[in-house]
Amino acid sequence: xxxxxxxxxxxxxxxxxxxxxxxAHAGQQAAVSADDAQSAVAQGAYVVDVxxxxxxxxxxxxxxxxxxxxxxxxPLQNLAALLANAxxxxxxxxxxxxxxxxxNAKALWERLAVVTSGRVLWLVGGAQEWTxxxxxxxxxxxxxxxxxxxxxxxxxxxxxSRMAGSRVRTSALLERDSPARLALN
Numbered sequence: 001x002x003x004x005x006x007x008x009x010x011x012x013x014x015x016x017x018x019x020x021x022x023x024a025h026a027g028q029q030a031a032v033s034a035d036d037a038q039s040a041v042a043q044g045a046y047v048v049d050v051x052x053x054x055x056x057x058x059x060x061x062x063x064x065x066x067x068x069x070x071x072x073x074x075p076l077q078n079l080a081a082l083l084a085n086a087x088x089x090x091x092x093x094x095x096x097x098x099x100x101x102x103x104n105a106k107a108l109w110e111r112l113a114v115v116t117s118g119r120v121l122w123l124v125g126g127a128q129e130w131t132x133x134x135x136x137x138x139x140x141x142x143x144x145x146x147x148x149x150x151x152x153x154x155x156x157x158x159x160x161s162r163m164a165g166s167r168v169r170t171s172a173l174l175e176r177d178s179p180a181r182l183a184l185n
Contacts, residue, residue, distance in 0.1 A: 029113035029120045034133040037095055037123045045093040048086070050104045051127065059137030061097065061130065065144070069098070072107035076115060080149035087144020090116035090151065097123040097130070115151040 032040065041047060047064035048071075049056055056066040065086035071079060083090055094112060098105030101124065109122035123130065131137060 029109060029122070031109075031124045032095075032121045034123065034125055034129040034135060037097070037121065037130070038133075038135055040093055040095055040121055043093070045095045045121065046088045047095045047097065048088060048108065050096065050098045050102065050108055055099075055127070057139065059127070059139055061135075062138050062140070063142050064097075065142075067108070069104040072104065072111040076151050076153070079111070079115075080151045083151075084146050084149045087147050089118070089147045090149055091118045093119040093121065095121045095123060098126050100124070100126040100128045102126055115153050
């Protein structure tokens with residue numbers, strides 16, 4: 001009996017640990033430190049900076065694109081246009097940053113996590129942590145080609161048109177209730 005209870009306890013503990021770790025590796029969202037952000041950038045993450053234009057001009061992460069601070073509150077089509085024009089491929093890893101604890105950066109991080117298929121990271125300590133950890137900023141701007149976007153909210157109805165990989169983001173309930181409609185999309 002004790003052995004069974006120990007096994008159940010170990011199973012539940014492992015399950016809870018996986019639930020805590022999964023968001024950082026499952027492809028949706030994770031809050032990261034400057035060192036983790038540096039690693040993501042080195043692996044090709046796109047960087048979105050929501051600080052003001054003056055702060056961005058004084059120094060930003062290499063390859064960063066500047067987006068308005070209110071980007072998270074924009075209608076989905078406008079957000080898609082901003083990302084597209086900035087050359088951000090939202091199907092890949094995107095690092096969102098602002099100032100330390102920036103509410104606008106956090107809001108964009110949360111919004112992108114529910115409308116993109118890529119992994120979304122938030123540099124919680126912002127530009128301040130980045131520089132305190134010894135990582136450099138640049139004043140050089142980068143120009144990328146436009147990347148078409150089609151952002152879809154996770155809670156979109158099954159009848160909405162979606163891109164090919166969106167079935168992964170559709171809830172099991174929608175798939176169970178309307179398999180024929182999903183197969184046609």
